[in-house]
Amino acid sequence: MLTEKMEEYLEALFKLGGDGGNLNPTRLSEHLNVTAPTVLDMLKRLESDGFIRYHDPGKSADKGRQRGKRNISLTAKGQRAAKALVRRHRLSERFLTDVLGLDWESAHREACRFEHVLSPEVEERLAEMLGNPETCPHGYPIPDEKGNIREPAQEIRQLCDFNANEKGCIARVEEEQPELLHYLATLGLLPDVDIEVKEVAPFGGPLLVKIGDTQYALGREVASKIWTKKRHRRARGGPRWTDAAK
Numbered sequence: 001m002l003t004e005k006m007e008e009y010l011e012a013l014f015k016l017g018g019d020g021g022n023l024n025p026t027r028l029s030e031h032l033n034v035t036a037p038t039v040l041d042m043l044k045r046l047e048s049d050g051f052i053r054y055h056d057p058g059k060s061a062d063k064g065r066q067r068g069k070r071n072i073s074l075t076a077k078g079q080r081a082a083k084a085l086v087r088r089h090r091l092s093e094r095f096l097t098d099v100l101g102l103d104w105e106s107a108h109r110e111a112c113r114f115e116h117v118l119s120p121e122v123e124e125r126l127a128e129m130l131g132n133p134e135t136c137p138h139g140y141p142i143p144d145e146k147g148n149i150r151e152p153a154q155e156i157r158q159l160c161d162f163n164a165n166e167k168g169c170i171a172r173v174e175e176e177q178p179e180l181l182h183y184l185a186t187l188g189l190l191p192d193v194d195i196e197v198k199e200v201a202p203f204g205g206p207l208l209v210k211i212g213d214t215q216y217a218l219g220r221e222v223a224s225k226i227w228t229k230k231r232h233r234r235a236r237g238g239p240r241w242t243d244a245a246k
Helices: 004-017 025-032 036-048 076-099 104-114 120-129 178-187
Strands: 052-055 071-074 166-173 194-200 207-211 214-218 226-229 231-235 238-242
Touching (some): 004 076, 025 036, 071 076, 104 178
Antiparallel strands (some): 052 071, 166 226, 194 207
């Protein structure tokens, strides 16, 4: 049976695996802010229970490579468990924001508790009450009851990759740092908000962005936490796409 701590590791592995980077114990340790031995102990348990597997990062890697330097992937069993947890978390966030009116950083923190105690029956009723939402308040997709995740209808880009005078619409913001969520919310940097990059400072400097009639300077690290999409606008004569790069 999965413990709450095991669920936290599976959720972290699922989220970290979504960015395409190497998923190894060192990266997981940094993400969870726990020691390497603690991570390795839990990974050994998850491997024994069939939730994860280790694999060498390259064909030339030594067979005797230690676990701490090998990549990790979720098994089919691990994927099912992780997606179920992510679904409960993101449905909880929707309930906490849409029904109870919590701000989104508080909703994320509380959902980290809710996700471990929701029964399948309550989860089903919650989804029905909310109208089976497709995304959480931060813009991330909510897996359906079978674990399927609907892919974005269009390509999304990190704001830090924009050039001057490019426009887009915020698709999602990374949710793991409550302080960052609060900061972005105070600036109005929320999903479905239009954004324009006015200037890009050289040598890795900040971006000057415009939201409505207000402009802000955003550091590259903050901008990397914001993902954008094209904005679909209706104009005279029918719908058209406003390109995110023009």
